[in-house]
Amino acid sequence: MTDRSLLQPRTVTEAIARQREIARRVVCDDAHGPVRRVAGVDVGFPGGGTKGRAAIAVLEFPSLALSETAVAEAEVNFPYVPGLLSFRELPVVLQALERLSSPPDLLLVDGQGWAHPRRCGIACHLGVLTDLPSIGVAKSRLVGTHDPVPQERGAWVPLRDGDEIIGAVLRTRVGVHPVYVSIGHRVSLARAVDWVMACTTRYRLPETTRAAHALASGTAKKRGAGRGA
DNA sequence: GCGACAG
DNA sequence: ATCTTGTCGC
Numbered sequence: 001m002t003d004r005s006l007l008q009p010r011t012v013t014e015a016i017a018r019q020r021e022i023a024r025r026v027v028c029d030d031a032h033g034p035v036r037r038v039a040g041v042d043v044g045f046p047g048g049g050t051k052g053r054a055a056i057a058v059l060e061f062p063s064l065a066l067s068e069t070a071v072a073e074a075e076v077n078f079p080y081v082p083g084l085l086s087f088r089e090l091p092v093v094l095q096a097l098e099r100l101s102s103p104p105d106l107l108l109v110d111g112q113g114w115a116h117p118r119r120c121g122i123a124c125h126l127g128v129l130t131d132l133p134s135i136g137v138a139k140s141r142l143v144g145t146h147d148p149v150p151q152e153r154g155a156w157v158p159l160r161d162g163d164e165i166i167g168a169v170l171r172t173r174v175g176v177h178p179v180y181v182s183i184g185h186r187v188s189l190a191r192a193v194d195w196v197m198a199c200t201t202r203y204r205l206p207e208t209t210r211a212a213h214a215l216a217s218g219t220a221k222k223r224g225a226g227r228g229a
Numbered sequence: 230g231c232g233a234c235a236g
Numbered sequence: 237a238t239c240t241t242g243t244c245g246c
Contacts, residue, residue, distance in 0.1 A: 042236090043236075043237085044237070044238090045236090045237055045238070046238090047238080048237070048238040048239070049238095052237095080235090080236065080237075081234095082233080082234040082236090083235085085235055085236055086235095088236080089236075110235085110236075111235045111236065112235050115235090116235080121235070122235075122236085136235085138235050138236085139235080139236090140234095140235065140236090141234090141235080142233095142234070142235045143233095143234085143235095180235080217237090217238090
């Protein structure tokens with residue numbers, strides 16, 4: 001049984017302490033097996049209420065064909081506080097993850113990983129709790145500074161916080177805002193960038209993220225499953 | 230004291 | 237994150 005305080009802290013002070021512990025457990029190199037199933041992870045709040053809907057979209061790699069999906073809904077108590085996002089979204093995400101037939105080989109999470117004030121964004125938190133390889137792909141910056149990103153697709157510049165490189169600002173497409181990539185768990189930054197590019201085709205965001213977002217927000221297509229219990 | 234601030 | 241029509245550009 002997992003330590004509940006790592007998921008349900010009673011106070012902000014405790015939440016911050018738990019983040020520091022989790023950050024220490026993050027594995028920063030490529031310690032994982034072959035990747036055949038890549039999953040996109042996202043949480044939406046249809047209607048703007050307090051009911052969160054987590055969605056996991058598993059794609060085959062490298063074809064990126066949709067393989068399996070899982071969705072879970074739950075009342076969310078923890079408010080959105082910059083820097084504490086994972087305590088708000090992870091509970092329902094873990095529920096969705098449990099509904100998959102088997103664990104994915106790699107997770108691409110919608111949000112920061114190591115590029116966090118305490119190096120514990122939602123991608124690190126989820127990766128450490130499940131011990132699954134994970135990468136954070138965020139649409140905007142939380143912390144860190146960086147130089148302009150070259151226009152070429154695939155170009156990236158380091159995201160820095162003081163003297164440390166905490167992530168990569170990556171141009172997934174020409175003419176669109178770059179995305180913020182950082183390691184979550186068991187993946188190096190250089191490879192994380194490679195994985196994100198390998199999962200990105202014709203849009204700004206990886207296909208994994210897009211598929212998960214469609215399910216979480218209710219914009220998903222029709223056909224087959226996608227629900228659960 | 231004044232901004233900044235993943236989703 | 238969510239609320240929202242039209243509109244500018246390729």
